[in-house]
Amino acid sequence: MAGETKEQPQEQALGAVKATEVAQSMKGLRRAYYSRITDAHDRGEFVAWTMWGVPEEIFYAMDVLPVLVENYGPICAAKQIGPYFCEIAESDGFSMDICSYVRTGLGIAKRMYELGEPPPDAPYAGMGTPDMLIGNAQFCDNRSKWLQQLGRYLDVPYFGYDVQEWPYGWDYNDEGLRQHFIDHYYAQLQRLVAFMEKVTGKKLDKNRLSEALANWMKVQKLFYEACQLRKHHPNPLPAQDSATIAFPNMHMKCWPETIDFYQKVYDELKYRVENNLSTMPEEKYRLLWHLIIPWFYIGIYNWLEQEFGATTISPTYEGGQVPDEEIIDYDFPLESIARKMYNRGWAVNGMMRGLAGGQYAVEFVADYDIDGVLSMLVASCRATTNLYQTWREFTDALNQRDLRIPTCAIESDMVDTRTYSDTLVKERIRAFMETVDEVKRQRQKG
Amino acid sequence: MNLEGQGWLEGAKKLSENRDRRARELKSDGKRIIGYFCSYFPLEILTAADLVPYRIMGNLTDTVTAAHAYCDPALCPFVKSCFDAALKGAYDFLDGWVTPDSCDSRLNLYRIWTYNLPSPYTYRINVPNFLDEACFKFFKEELVLFKKSIEKLTQREISDQKLQQAIDLHNQQRALLREFYELRKPEPPLIYGSEVIQAMIAVASLPIEEGNQLLEGIIAEVRERSDGPETKTRLLVWGPEIDHPAFFKLIEDCGGNVVIDDLCLGTRYFWYDVDKSSDPLEGLSVRYLDRVMCPRTIRGRGEGWATYQQDLEERFGHIRDFAKGFSVDGVVLYVMKYCDLHELDVPDLRDYLEKQGLPVLHIESDYSMAALGALKTRIQAFLEMIG
Numbered sequence: 073m074a075g076e077t078k079e080q081p082q083e084q085a086l087g088a089v090k091a092t093e094v095a096q097s098m099k100g101l102r103r104a105y106y107s108r109i110t111d112a113h114d115r116g117e118f119v120a121w122t123m124w125g126v127p128e129e130i131f132y133a134m135d136v137l138p139v140l141v142e143n144y145g146p147i148c149a150a151k152q153i154g155p156y157f158c159e160i161a162e163s164d165g166f167s168m169d170i171c172s173y174v175r176t177g178l179g180i181a182k183r184m185y186e187l188g189e190p191p192p193d194a195p196y197a198g199m200g201t202p203d204m205l206i207g208n209a210q211f212c213d214n215r216s217k218w219l220q221q222l223g224r225y226l227d228v229p230y231f232g233y234d235v236q237e238w239p240y241g242w243d244y245n246d247e248g249l250r251q252h253f254i255d256h257y258y259a260q261l262q263r264l265v266a267f268m269e270k271v272t273g274k275k276l277d278k279n280r281l282s283e284a285l286a287n288w289m290k291v292q293k294l295f296y297e298a299c300q301l302r303k304h305h306p307n308p309l310p311a312q313d314s315a316t317i318a319f320p321n322m323h324m325k326c327w328p329e330t331i332d333f334y335q336k337v338y339d340e341l342k343y344r345v346e347n348n349l350s351t352m353p354e355e356k357y358r359l360l361w362h363l364i365i366p367w368f369y370i371g372i373y374n375w376l377e378q379e380f381g382a383t384t385i386s387p388t389y390e391g392g393q394v395p396d397e398e399i400i401d402y403d404f405p406l407e408s409i410a411r412k413m414y415n416r417g418w419a420v421n422g423m424m425r426g427l428a429g430g431q432y433a434v435e436f437v438a439d440y441d442i443d444g445v446l447s448m449l450v451a452s453c454r455a456t457t458n459l460y461q462t463w464r465e466f467t468d469a470l471n472q473r474d475l476r477i478p479t480c481a482i483e484s485d486m487v488d489t490r491t492y493s494d495t496l497v498k499e500r501i502r503a504f505m506e507t508v509d510e511v512k513r514q515r516q517k518g
Numbered sequence: 519m520n521l522e523g524q525g526w527l528e529g530a531k532k533l534s535e536n537r538d539r540r541a542r543e544l545k546s547d548g549k550r551i552i553g554y555f556c557s558y559f560p561l562e563i564l565t566a567a568d569l570v571p572y573r574i575m576g577n578l579t580d581t582v583t584a585a586h587a588y589c590d591p592a593l594c595p596f597v598k599s600c601f602d603a604a605l606k607g608a609y610d611f612l613d614g615w616v617t618p619d620s621c622d623s624r625l626n627l628y629r630i631w632t633y634n635l636p637s638p639y640t641y642r643i644n645v646p647n648f649l650d651e652a653c654f655k656f657f658k659e660e661l662v663l664f665k666k667s668i669e670k671l672t673q674r675e676i677s678d679q680k681l682q683q684a685i686d687l688h689n690q691q692r693a694l695l696r697e698f699y700e701l702r703k704p705e706p707p708l709i710y711g712s713e714v715i716q717a718m719i720a721v722a723s724l725p726i727e728e729g730n731q732l733l734e735g736i737i738a739e740v741r742e743r744s745d746g747p748e749t750k751t752r753l754l755v756w757g758p759e760i761d762h763p764a765f766f767k768l769i770e771d772c773g774g775n776v777v778i779d780d781l782c783l784g785t786r787y788f789w790y791d792v793d794k795s796s797d798p799l800e801g802l803s804v805r806y807l808d809r810v811m812c813p814r815t816i817r818g819r820g821e822g823w824a825t826y827q828q829d830l831e832e833r834f835g836h837i838r839d840f841a842k843g844f845s846v847d848g849v850v851l852y853v854m855k856y857c858d859l860h861e862l863d864v865p866d867l868r869d870y871l872e873k874q875g876l877p878v879l880h881i882e883s884d885y886s887m888a889a890l891g892a893l894k895t896r897i898q899a900f901l902e903m904i905g
Contacts, residue, residue, distance in 0.1 A: 165865035165880065169592070169856050209647035213622045213814065216647045217862045220816055223826040224866060230829075232816050234646040234653050236619075252659055259652030451592040454622035454858055459590050461630045 087150065088312035088370040091351040092344070094337045095313035101333070102147070102319060106196035112137050113201065118272050121202040121219065121226075124322050125210040125235070127261065127409050129284035132326035133277055134268050139199045142215070143322055144180070145173030145487045146315075149367035151195045154487035157183070164224075171214040172452045172487035178221060185225035202228050204271045206264065210235040212455035231267040233260040235413070250414060258410035265406070281405040284326040289400065291325050294334035295391035301341045302385050303440050306350035308341040311361050311386035312373040318389035356381035357508055360437060362447035363388050363456050364486045375498075380505050385440055433462075434469040437477050444508035445479045446501070452485055478511055480504035526735035527713055527743075533720035533732075534763075538608065540724055541572050545611045549725075550672075553615035555600070555624055557787045557810050558645050560661060560802045564616075565726050566676045566684035567668045573722035573783075574615060577603045578762040578887060588630050594623035594856050595885035596759050601627055604635055614639025614671070616664075620814055621859055639671055647816050649808055658803035665799070681798040687726045688792065694733040695721075695788040701740050702777040703844055706749045708740050711776030712763035718783050719761060747775050751901050754841050756780040756867065757852035758860055764890055765852065765883075772897045778844035780837050786810050789836075811836055813859040830870045833863070838874055848877040848904045850897075855884045877904050 090096045112119045118136045124143060131138040148154040149172075157179030158172055166178055180198065183191035190198025205228055207219035219230055238244055238253060265276050302309050309317075317337055320330045343349075359376065361384050366372060376382040399411040437445070445466070447459055463479050470477055482500055485491045524532065533540065541551050552564050553574045561571045576599030585602035603609065614637050619625050632640050643660050646653035669675055698717070701708040717736055721729040740746070751774045759782040760766070766776050779785055790809035795801035807815070818824045818832030841849065849871050853860045868878045879900040883889045 165868060167853070167861040167864070167882070170858055170861050174862075209816075213858045214862070216816060217813065217859060220818075220829070221862055221866065223829055224869075227826065229823060232648055234648045234650075234656070236644040236646065236656070249663075252656070252663075256646075256652060256656040259655070260650075263650060263652065449590060449592070451856075454592070454626075454856065457590040457592045457623070457856075458626040458629060460588055461626070461633065464588070465633065 088316075089374050090313050090316060091310055092308075092313045092317070092337075092340055094333070094340055095316040098316045098319055103196055105319075105323060106199070109137055109139055109200035110190070110197050118203045119200045120204045120206050120268075121199065121222070122206040123208065123210075123215055123219075125215075126206055126208055126264070127413075128325040129281055129288055129405065129409055130261070130265060130268065130276070132284040132287070133281035134265075134272055134274060136204075136268060136272060137200075138323065139202070140323055141177040141199065141219070142173045143319075144195075144199055145176040146367035147195050148176050148180075149487040149489075150370065152368060152489075153193065153195065154368060155489055156193070158488050166221075168488075169452060171212070171218075171454070172485050174214045174218045174221075175452075176487055177218065178225075181222050181225040202226065204228055204268070205230040206267075207232045208235050208260075209233070210237075212453075214454070229267070229271055231264065233264050235260065238414075254410050254414050257413045258407060261406055261410055278405065282402040285400065285405045285408060286402060287326040287328060287331060289394070289397075290331045291321060291334050292391050293394050294331065294338050295321055296394050298334060298338040298341050299387070299390045301338075301345050304345045305358075305441070306348060306352075306355040307358065307383040307385060308344035308349065309385075310351055310373055310377070311365065311384035312370050314386055315365055315367075315370055315389055321391055322389070351383065352377045352381055354381050355383050357443045357505070357512065358382070358441055359384045359508075360440065360442045360445045361386040361388075362445055362462070363459075364448055364450055364453060365389075366448065366484050366492065367486050368489050369492070369494075376501070379502075382443075382505065382508075384446075385442070387436070433466045434473060434475070437470075442477060443512050444504065445477060446504070447479070447481050448484045448486070449481045450485055451483070451491065452488065476511055476515075478504060478507045526732065526739045527709075527717070530717040530720040530732060530736060531713070533723065534716040537575075537719060537723035538572075538611065540728070541570065542611050544570055544725065545613075550613040551611060552639070553609055553612040555615075555617040556620045557782050557812070558618040558620045558806055559616060559643065560664070560806050561726075562681060562684040562688050562792070562798075562802060563661065563665055563668055563676065565687060566680040567672050567674065569613075569668070569672070570725045572612065574600050574609065575603075575719070575722075575759070575761040575783075576600045576885060577608065578764060578885060580606075581886070588634055589627075592856050593626060594621070594854060595883075596761075596854055597623040597627045599885055601631055601635075604631065612637065614641075616641040616643070618643045618645045620645055620812070621857070623856065641667055645814075646807065647814060649815065649817065654803055654807060657807045658799055661799045661803055678798055681802075684726075685792045685798055685801065687730070691721070691726060691730050691733065692788040692791050694730055694737065698733055698737055699778065699785070701737065705752070705845060706747045707752075707775055707777050708743065708746045710747050710770055711753075711755075711766035711779075712770060714776075715760060715763045715766055715783070718787070722783065722787075750775045751904050752777045752845055752847045754778045754780070754837065754844065754846045754849045755784075755852055756837060756849060758782050758854050758857050760784075760852065764887065765893075768890055768894060769850075769897055772894065773901045774897070776850075778840045778846060780811060780840065782812070785840070786812055813863045830866060834867055834870045837867070837871070841871075841874065841876055846876065848879065848900065850900070851878060851880040853880070853882050855882055 120136050120138050121141050122138045124140050154176050158175040160179035160182050161175040180194055205219040205222055209216040269275055320333050324330045359382050373384045376384055395412045395415050400408045449459055459481055482497045545551055549570050551570045551572050553572050555574050564571045576596050582598055582602040584605040585598045589598045617624055619642055628642050643664050646657055665676055753774050753776050755776050761783055769776055792801045792805040818829035851864055864880055871878050881893055
């Protein structure tokens with residue numbers, strides 16, 4: 073049965089109780105977004121199944137509605153239907169070890185193939201019917217191959233393009249290397265544009281691309297500044313809310329209404345800061361949730377608040393840093409986007425695969441006054457299968473500053489509840505919080 | 519090459535079981551040994567610089583212990599075994615090691631290894647996943663950067679002439695390996711699959727010239743042998759790195775012969791030459807980006823317009839050709855646990871091969887001897903089914 077697991081968190085706490093009005097408004101916004109996707113063809117609009125990291129500006133400029141297949145996994149997880157679609161993919165021979173976002177997407181596509189339409193049990197009536205599939209080689213192997221595999225079920229043009237990351241340990245600021253990567257990104261973006269022009273029959277409008285880029289920068293700045301407000305005590309944007317309000321940033325980033333949305337986010341968080349509003353009577357602890365979150369149980373962050381008085385900050389899905397204005401030239405938007413791609417800081421904040429490394433993490437915990445760090449050991453996510461190393465670098469960097477911040481890894485998947493044990497996870501966290509408490513006391517004693 | 523009075527096949531077996539022996543000898547003679555991962559790595563650049571490439575492998579017979587403190591549970595077990603071996607001193611003679619960024623696990627390992635077990639020299643080459651013109655351009659530039667790095671390491675320029683000589687040597691080895699594999703075409707094949715993998719391990723552990731000498735000796739010896747395999751079910755094995763004969767031996771004990779492969783330490787390593795080119799780096803970039811038939815390279819549909827069937831042909835047509843050319847009765851898809859690249863290809867490949875009339879067995883391994891034991895029943899059943 074869909075979503076059935078041996079142990080599940082308390083049913084009433086599966087979904088999260090949101091603190092902010094903007095997070096509470098997200099349900100309607102998501103529904104409207106997917107409704108637009110579902111009806112796109114009725115309005116003569118094109119739909120692309122794609123993934124986060126493919127420049128949103130290009131979709132906006134070409135009037136193509138992007139559907140992030142990867143990010144539909146979290147929605148299915150939150151609706152407790154992730155394992156159902158994963159099992160459908162597995163029944164066709166895909167391994168359980170494959171990323172559960174991928175399995176969810178493959179399962180949905182298989183059902184579409186069988187039914188001839190989006191599956192009725194998919195949240196928000198599904199992801200529409202794509203006119204094109206656009207993937208890239210960014211972040212992980214699964215993302216490189218995934219949309220290629222959709223060819224089993226969907227007979228639509230598929231296009232993939234290459235994205236390379238600068239290697240761990242290389243000098244990110246070396247101008248020669250920088251140009252080497254940027255030239256490559258630009259060439260790939262040109263290919264992408266050519267593909268989309270062919271599918272849509274429309275030429276890219278450079279002015280509209282500039283407009284999209286400008287919108288993108290505005291959203292980035294607003295979201296970044298809003299997230300900075302989490303440094304305040306008490307935290308105005310706990311993880312259960314930040315995970316939710318990331319949706320427009322990912323799916324609708326260049327839309328004018330998204331600028332309004334993140335202005336509202338900023339305004340509300342500012343209000344909460346100025347009035348010291350909190351989700352709990354006393355904010356005793358501040359936790360960093362590193363990388364992926366358990367989308368099927370975002371209520372875990374409410375549990376941390378209720379059980380321990382701990383607020384959680386989750387930087388993974390926020391906007392990240394704002395690119396330097398000097399690399400943005402609105403007369404040459406595509407080139408600017410290529411330059412922007414080189415600065416990974418905007419894409420993934422936190423401690424992703426050593427791009428930031430231990431030093432950055434230490435600065436983060438200092439800036440946000442973090443008492444402890446939690447993360448998931450996700451067996452199906454190869455890109456983040458480096459948690460031990462991350463902890464090592466983090467601890468070494470802390471030791472250099474004579475600091476101690478406890479860390480804890482819990483075994484879970486982001487979508488697939490079959491690997492989650494609520495009892496074990498919570499017992500582990502309880503033990504961890506005792507350590508957090510003791511270390512904090514020691515720190516406060518000086 | 520001193521095989522101490524043994525035959526060539528026996529010599530290859532001994533070399534594969536004690537494969538660092540020759541490298542350590544060369545090291546004490548003043549040679550510099552550079553470890554490398556993966557068939558995407560352009561070995562010619564190392565050879566041109568008078569460095570000895572030495573393939574980094576795991577140790578199937580040794581349980582991973584030390585690496586568990588550094589590597590997440592869900593890291594590729596092969597990669598973890600390689601690092602475990604390094605922690606236990608198996609690669610302490612290397613003057614450095616290099617890798618392409620061919621997969622997530624190797625990317626993760628690069629960070630783990632460079633941080634925790636520093637080497638005198640390490641390098642990572644970025645390898646594009648796609649095959650458009652811009653990717654070839656980028657990859658060639660990556661080779662230029664790597665060549666500069668090696669020149670800095672050795673304090674010697676690598677001329678185009680030296681590079682071309684290295685290409686010729688490696689192409690010579692590829693030709694010898696293809697000739698070696700021809701010995702598997704007859705029925706029964708003249709050589710066991712387990713012997714082939716032992717020879718491959720030995721060759722990948724020797725300097726290029728010695729590897730070529732070994733292959734010449736083996737080919738001549740095998741042609742004359744009278745103690746080759748019996749007629750058995752002929753199999754093709756597809757998958758990532760198999761660097762130990764145990765799995766092939768298991769198949770042989772169950773009544774099969776592996777007569778051809780699509781493996782990292784098999785045909786992906788050598789099947790296609792570097793084309794002669796006025797620009798050797800151009801030739802290298804084309805060969806290593808386009809002609810290593812690994813799932814991590816997105817072929818076919820990536821350009822947008824191929825149909826699904828065309829996509830399957832681009833990705834798997836060479837396997838069909840292998841199966842025909844080597845008269846294969848069935849195919850084993852041997853997938854390493856946590857290898858997303860191979861796991862994602864399994865359903866498409868399975869369907870493609872079954873449409874060709876080939877029975878397919880899909881198995882998963884965690885790169886351990888214990889895992890092999892559990893596979894015996896499935897392999898026996900598969901072979902019985904083929905008949």
